[in-house]
Amino acid sequence: xxxxxxxxxxxxxxxxxxxxxxxxxxxxxxxxxxxxxxxxxxxxxxxxxxxxxxxxxxxxxxxxxxxxxxxxxxxxxxxxxxxxxxxxxxxxxxxxxxxxxxxxxxxxxxxxxxxxxxxxxxxxxxxxxxxxxxxxxxxxxxxxxxxxxxxxxxxxxxxxxxxxxxxxxxxxxxxxxxxxxxxxxxxxxxxxxxxxxxxxxxxxxxxxxxxxxxxxxxxxxxxxxxxxxxxxxxxxxxxxxxxxxxxxxxx
Amino acid sequence: xxxxxxxxxxxxxxxxxxxxxxxxxxxxxxxxxxxxxxxxxxxxxxxxxxxxxxxxxxxxxxxxxxxxxxxxxxxxxxxxxxxxxxxxxxxxxxxxxxxxxxxxxxxxxxxxxxxxxxxxxxxxxxxxxxxxxxxxxxxxxxxxxxxxxxxxxxxxxxxxxxxxxxxxxxxxxxxxxxxxxxxxxxxxxxxxxxxxxxxxxxxxxxxxxxxxxxxxxxxxxxxxxxxxxxxxxxxxxxxxxxxxxxxxxxxxxxxxxxxxxxxxxxxxxxxxx
Ligand SMILES: Nc1ncnc2c1ncn2[C@@H]1O[C@H](COP(=O)(O)OP(=O)(O)O)[C@@H](O)[C@H]1O
Ligand SMILES: [Mg+2]
Numbered sequence: 001x002x003x004x005x006x007x008x009x010x011x012x013x014x015x016x017x018x019x020x021x022x023x024x025x026x027x028x029x030x031x032x033x034x035x036x037x038x039x040x041x042x043x044x045x046x047x048x049x050x051x052x053x054x055x056x057x058x059x060x061x062x063x064x065x066x067x068x069x070x071x072x073x074x075x076x077x078x079x080x081x082x083x084x085x086x087x088x089x090x091x092x093x094x095x096x097x098x099x100x101x102x103x104x105x106x107x108x109x110x111x112x113x114x115x116x117x118x119x120x121x122x123x124x125x126x127x128x129x130x131x132x133x134x135x136x137x138x139x140x141x142x143x144x145x146x147x148x149x150x151x152x153x154x155x156x157x158x159x160x161x162x163x164x165x166x167x168x169x170x171x172x173x174x175x176x177x178x179x180x181x182x183x184x185x186x187x188x189x190x191x192x193x194x195x196x197x198x199x200x201x202x203x204x205x206x207x208x209x210x211x212x213x214x215x216x217x218x219x220x221x222x223x224x225x226x227x228x229x230x231x232x233x234x235x236x237x238x239x240x241x242x243x244x245x246x247x248x249x250x251x
Numbered sequence: 252x253x254x255x256x257x258x259x260x261x262x263x264x265x266x267x268x269x270x271x272x273x274x275x276x277x278x279x280x281x282x283x284x285x286x287x288x289x290x291x292x293x294x295x296x297x298x299x300x301x302x303x304x305x306x307x308x309x310x311x312x313x314x315x316x317x318x319x320x321x322x323x324x325x326x327x328x329x330x331x332x333x334x335x336x337x338x339x340x341x342x343x344x345x346x347x348x349x350x351x352x353x354x355x356x357x358x359x360x361x362x363x364x365x366x367x368x369x370x371x372x373x374x375x376x377x378x379x380x381x382x383x384x385x386x387x388x389x390x391x392x393x394x395x396x397x398x399x400x401x402x403x404x405x406x407x408x409x410x411x412x413x414x415x416x417x418x419x420x421x422x423x424x425x426x427x428x429x430x431x432x433x434x435x436x437x438x439x440x441x442x443x444x445x446x447x448x449x450x451x452x453x454x455x456x457x458x459x460x461x462x463x464x465x466x467x468x469x470x471x472x473x474x475x476x477x478x479x480x481x482x483x484x485x486x487x488x489x490x491x492x493x494x495x496x497x498x499x500x501x502x503x504x505x506x507x508x509x510x511x512x513x514x515x516x517x518x519x520x521x522x523x524x
Contacts, residue, residue: 148345151309152410153334154362162362166349243349243390 031213039217049202056191056199057225059115060183063122067179071127072172075134076164085135096128100186104193114195121190126179133178137171138164170244173237177230184226252323254414254446255285255308260317262303262471274315277303278471281317290440290447292461294454296499300471301450302342305418308448309339321414335363338412340436342419344399346391352378352402353387359410370409377405381435397428404432408439415440415447421456433460454495458488466498474498 015033022030043049074092078085103124107117141164149163191200199222206214260281263274278300285291295301306312307319310326310333319325324332338359346355353374360370378387381401391399400420407415417436421429433449437460440447449460457464458479466475475498482491 144341144343144345145347147306147311148339148341149358149362150311151337151339151341152359152362153310153331158362162358163347166347241349243392 028210028212031216035213036216036220039213040220043217043221052197052199052202053221053225055195055197056187056222059118059122059191059198060180060187060225060229063119063187064126064176064179064183066119067123067126068130068172068176070123071130072134074127075131075136076138076168078131078135079138088131089135092128092131095124098124100125100189104189107190108193114193117193118187118190118195122183122186125186126183129179129182130175133171133175134168137168141167170237170241173233173241176233180226180229180233184222188222252287253284253320254287254289254322255283255448256318256320257281257283257304257307258318258320260304260307260314260319262300262307262312263315276470278307278314280472281467283465283473283476285446285448287446288444289462290437290449290460291463291465292457293448293450293465293467294457294495294499295452295467296469297452299467299469301452301467302418304467304471305416305450308416309337335410336413338407338410338415340400340404340407340415340417340420343423344391344396344403346399346402346406348391351388351390352383352394352398355391355402356405356409359406363410373409374405377409378402380439381405397424397432400424400428400432404436404439408443411443413445415445417447417449419451420449422452429456430459436460454492454499457495458491464495466495468498468500 018030019033022032027035043053074084074088078088100121103121107120111117111120145163145167149159154162187198188200188203191198192204195201199218202218203215206212206218260278261276262278263276265274281300281304293301293304303312307314308321308326310321310330313327319327321333322336326333326337346352347358350358353371356374356377357370360373365373375387378384381404383398383401383405386394386398391402394402400423404420407417420436421432424432433456436449449456451457451460461479464477464479465473466477468474475494477491477494479491482494486494
């Protein structure tokens, strides 16, 4: 089963409350659930609108992929090389303190291409979580298992492939899930920076037209995308971490 | 040629903030040699330097002084040269939790680049030999402690190493399982003609497994050496125990006293088997 009973109930209550409010408040503030549904239907059936959904999705995935590769490599290096840890750790902590909006401003000033600006913003905001998670996972790798593997005198690559990678994999899934939750907020802000497609751009248009139903519809589309992406990560995680023990009492 | 040789080996562990000169010794002036086909038990109290010697032997650390040679090679400096030559059974099973029993036994063969079909076949044979045919596809968390240690023994044997090294492999098991497994280990080493070393703090275990017993005392040096068959013939079992205990140091730990008990579970299991 994909969704728990409680999840469905919570969502139903929110929808019902919204519908109730729409009966008492003017439609430009609280459009009815049906109007919003119709807007979503319009998005789902129009090539241009779907293009915006695809653009935002692609930006999210490209940005996170970049952050994962760079951040993951930094995290591994920090775990393995003392001096890299000493220099890079504070830099990443510093980066974590910088608001997404500051990166938006910086990237407008620094770069010309819009797509690169958005990519850069997503990379800078999601990179620390990837790096720190990788670093922690690497450092908490079992010394006993490392010695066991070394006793077969493997090559560095085999050591990485058969021991390091499986050890850090659970941490990687965690980082993806955490970052997917944050990235939706970042990407729409990034897309306000002169993109001509994407959910952020569409939200800007709805705001200019004062169209609450459209704004709601676009927001929901983004939430659905993030939820689906989370689900995909969870499924992959579940398939690859079959060995993980769960105590019956904790299940 | 000696298969394993230690010559005046010392290992110091530097204390943070102090010079290496004053660093305490974990092993000091350790010398011994092991011939091809011998099975040697190294016995000593906890903290006497057994694991330190063991890590020097498998090349995980370098001696501060002296020389270690395994098959004529320096196991630390010539680390990769001994690939496939040395099999190790550690204290605690050290199985990879994300691999099934079968895949754990395949592990060493995989690192040694054996073909997939071959390594599955060899791994199956070893699990069969150790009585685990019904558990091949289980993950370590679904196996008992005794089964897990069997898997780790199978993993060490699967690569068919010339030398088999074991560091207190049974110390986490109950006495009956430990006795069963050490008999099995001795049989496997002997029938394959391998050279073996078993490190233990249990006198009982050393006597059950070893052709020869080296007694270690802190900081890591040999204080006595016994050829088990000869000594048993000369002074009997109680005499050998007494002599080992003396060589280990005055006050025997509780565990050592346990191992000396007349009703050692090992005896009962042996006669039942
Ligand atoms: N990595 C290390 N750093 C500092 N001291 C160590 C280290 N490893 C072992 N020692 C010390 O060396 C001595 C011997 O330890 P060890 O070889 O583990 O003994 P055993 O295996 O016989 O119980 C102990 O006093 C221990 O505290
Ligand atoms: Mg030890």
